[in-house]
Structures are given as C-alpha cells and as structure tokens.
Amino acid sequence: MPFVNVHQAKTQLSRLLVQVENGEEIVVARNGTPVARLVRFHPGGKPRFGSWKGRVVLDDSFFEPLPEAELSAWER
Numbered sequence: 162m163p164f165v166n167v168h169q170a171k172t173q174l175s176r177l178l179v180q181v182e183n184g185e186e187i188v189v190a191r192n193g194t195p196v197a198r199l200v201r202f203h204p205g206g207k208p209r210f211g212s213w214k215g216r217v218v219l220d221d222s223f224f225e226p227l228p229e230a231e232l233s234a235w236e237r
Contacts, residue, residue, distance in 0.1 A: 164188045164195070 163185070170177060170189045177187050177199060187199040227235075 162186045162188055162198075164190050166193075167191050 163180075165173070165177065165187060167189060170187075181187060181199050181201050184201065188195045189197040189199065
C-alpha cells in the first residue's frame with residue numbers, strides 16, 4: 162500500500178484516483194503520519210427486506226425474560 166504526502170495527493174489526485182479505480186489502496190500521510198486511506202467506492206444501493214435472512218441466528222435464550230437485576234439497571 163503506497164504512502165503519499167498531502168502535497169503529492171493534491172498535485173497528483175487524478176493519477177491516484179486511477180490507481181484506486183484499478184484496485185489499489187493509497188495512504189495519505191501528513192508529516193509522515195498516516196491520516197487517510199483512499200479506497201474504491203462501492204455504492205451500496207437500497208437495502209432489501211429479508212437480505213439478512215439466514216445470517217443472524219438467535220437461540221431460544223434471546224426470548225427469555227431478563228433477570229430482575231438487569232431489568233432494574235435498564236430502568237435507572
């Protein structure tokens with residue numbers, strides 16, 4: 162992952178964006194300290210109902226009542 166300083170990033174932004182479009186990640190550093198990472202943007206789109214089906218599993222204990230001590234902590 163190549164590092165570029167802020168001045169390089171400002172003067173060569175178009176070239177860096179081409180590299181990012183080709184799958185490369187670029188780290189932008191200020192005074193040698195990394196402050197940002199340029200990565201390709203992937204639009205998410207609109208979430209669909211049921212898209213998490215099968216990914217989240219809740220066991221039966223999820224539906225059991227909470228212990229009294231935990232309930233009182235929520236009511237503070």
